[in-house]
Amino acid sequence: MPQVLNPILPGFNADPSILRVGDDYYIATSTFEWFPGVQIHHSKDLANWDLVTRPLTRKAQLDMRGNPDSCGVWAPCLTHDGDKFWLVYTDVKRKDGAFKDTPNYIVTAPKIEGPWSDPVYINSSGFDPSLFHDDDGKKWFVNMLQDHRRKPNFFAGIRLQEYDPKQEKLVGPMKTIFYGTELNLVEGPHLYKRNGWYFLLTAEGGTGYGHACTLARSRDIWGPYEVHPQNPILSSRDQPLAALQRAGHGDIVDTPDGKTYLVHLCGRPTTQLRRSVLGRETSIQEAYWDKDDWLYVKNGPVPSLYVDLPAARDDTKYWSEQRYTFDASTGLHKDFQWLRTPEPERIFRITSSNQLELTGREGMGGWFEQALVARRQTHFSYDAETVVDFSPDDERHMAGLTAYYCRFNFFYLAVSAGADGNREILIVSSEASYPNAHFKLPLPDAVPIPQEGKVRLALSIRGNRLQFSYALEGEAELKNIGPVYDASIVSDECGGHPNDGSFTGAFVGVACSDLNRAEKTAAFDYFVYRPVKYRTDRYEV
Template sequence: MTDMIRNPILPGFNPDPSICRVGDDYYIATSTFEWYPGVQIHHSRDLANWRLVTRPLTTESQLDMRGNPDSCGIWAPCLSYADGLFWLIYTDMKRYEGNFKDGHNYLVTAPSIEGPWSAPIYLNSSGFDPSLFHDEDGRKWLLNLQWDYRQREGGDRFGGILLQQYDAERCCLVGPVHNIFAGTEMKLTEGPHLYRHDGWYHLLVAEGGTGYDHAVTMARSREITGPYDVHPDNPVLTSRGDPENPLQRAGHADLVETPAGETWMVHLCGRPLPGTRRSPRGRETAIQKVEWGADGWLRLAQGGNTPALEVPMPGIEQRLPAEEEAHDFHLGTLPQVFQWLRTPQPERLFSLRDRPGYLRLFGRESVGSWFEQALVARRQDSLHCAAETMLEFEPEGLQQFAGLIAYYNRFKFHYLAVARNDSGDKVLSLISCCDEWPTGNLTTVDTGVVLRPGLPVRLGMDIREGELQFRYAHGGVDWQPVGPVLDASLLSDEGSGRAHGYFTGNFLGIAAHDISGRGTSADFAEFRYRRMVN
């Protein structure tokens, strides 16, 4: 037994956690942004060991993100259980940059976490981070922040937390809208959750923005509509004053109570590369033990308000993830670890049936397209890792290319691709975009490696903290490095020419692009992922 939970419990781009318990089963829902299917839900019996069980938003009626900009899509879902149903609230964000936010909030339900999940019920579009509170009297209440598009002093457009009753029989919001909490001096008040404890309504929100000033604020009231008094020791959780803490950006939290009556808080965090403020693994989910004090306020069990890397839990043994994953595509279904971008029509991007034992990608729009891009990838969850694939591909011209990619968004990627050069040779080409927002500078390098027609090629990449090296093997020749050592730290929220501003994490995967529109296919025989350090 390790008797400790080591954070994060959900490594590698699992932000904005919402947790609920059903009997002895715990579930955490996290944001997926532009990656399809929408919302990740993990399951645990002990709060330490978690397994991905479903991504419930799988149909066009539930979610269609074609055209959504980078870091839009699914923001901050809320998962709860009541009346024999799972209730999942989510935002589909359609615009991110600028003064306006076009985000639409929906509800789906299911009798089981595996589904079937209902058609969506539209709720409102007044702001993001919606959550559903099931009160003891049977009433249900929707909370979300109110977005204020006007330019105000200090630039804070987070216009308070809204509360409105939800009528489950009529499937709509009813009654007046109450603005119950304006936030504190930390501003940027978002991510609301409500709880009942000892006769009080406790409101938990995130503040300070999702960067390095992020924090958890709590307030309470005797009446659900307020007024709410702020916690005397606020913020309840933050890393803002602890730059050496390995868990930075701590905030956006939710609470769960165990059958034994203990209370735990799950929260967002980030683990930057040593000596930097760049986090290629994105925003992740951690957990802390919390306790209700004699004064009725909630505090960290270890004292203070900074997150702990290790949290005591007697009798627990936390299992490490497998060192290596190997996928050969013989099962006929896409392995659960993979996602694709935006579209509810994956059959236009890939097939596991056209050539059994292979994942066939159909080249679609350009790398970085917000509409239809044939890119299938998994999260990077380790600072030291490797990915490999074997590809059969015969490009017809310079507009077709396919290969192995490290992808954050349209401005930030490194791509080792099989392509054609001006002489008509099949070659390895290195395509990179080092984000200089908002323009982005694309570089394309012919590596000088000429490939033999009709033969497969093995492509690999090795990531060591902030460095990425591609490699290849072909025609009986063992692995050889190709191209220069690349900056892997750019593939992060913060690697964008500004302190932060994107919300996902680096993905490693395979891609095919055909900007001629002919849909030239590429066949991938396998994909391997190896962790060296978590």
């Protein structure tokens, strides 16, 4: 069998939930504050994956305006009961502090492409919900249970209750069926049934460098559950030199020929500071059921960088330049997302002249309506560029190119103006200044430019080095602007939350801000993302 390099879903694809329907495999991953919600990739061979849909596309399903960074859609669970697809997800409204606000919902669809239903509200007792379809026809809902009184944390175990699809609500008794192990912070539950055993796969140890997958089993769905004799079944917590770090939060799938695979999240930190610019990604491991009826990860429990899969991976597209143009008839390319709002018409449109027009609203730290359209950073090194047509009136108008993680961490090369209305190019950045998210001052000196004409904006990242450049209309060569920045700042570890509390990944895209709230617009001709093979630490992908 061909050896395939992990991760199989590179760049910000966390909390994988995997499903096979016939010969088709699907993985659903978290999207947090990025809209539309939930990424679903499809594969025929477990090696080659394409993004096929983001099912939470309208206000009735998801409205994240006001959600803080790293809130929004957590840990979706995708299942199929032989009749239709079921998707369970949390829309986290608050995560910091003792009280959490974590409503859970279910949507369904006859096909993976939809149409996806309006959501059914389930509960708010915790996050990471999952739905299990038992062989007797019953459906069981599990989620981690949170308790604000519990010390030293609020992870109080895994809660089980039956779900009635006709009444569209939880019914009957509820019970905490698993309290976790000494690894602590039990979450991410998935139930399975095999050989008369109910198996409960959970995530433990927190989603940082202590993360792990724990497996337990019981003859009765209500428990008691015994823990795997070699717990955890997957983790790199005690292996600081392992290529795949932060490994945990998994799900299991069987192939038609009887093989078993475990998908899991992981991180690939770089620099001596161990910063995960690409966020938490999805990898896969071969597993097997031994004679003792326990699942083991092949060559585990430390995850392997290479894994045997049924097919080789075609990386041609992965390493190809992606040049995005804008066409009103086809809409925005599926690689792009925006922040929080289910009303994208208020922040962007594609014009009849084939430009992406952003309507300036909040600044780069906004939590409601921020005109920022971006795609994931999926390589450690890359070039990006765009051309913007923008006529600012003063310093409260900005539009341009951004490398973005969250309101605490971004780099922004913007066309703006001084108080006198004269146009200029400047760089603003907010670097790990939690909880205030101030710009890093003093800003580099702005560069005066003519009052009219389009401006080409570009950035180059080589490992942990970021350099901006620009060219005026009619100029062929780009000129560097500003200092070389530390690109590793745009990472989970610098996302503004303590204790492994930032959950997304780096994006690159275009933005427009009008702090005067006069809806100043900026038009972008195209967007280019060009991967670069450049060795950084142990990685070249």
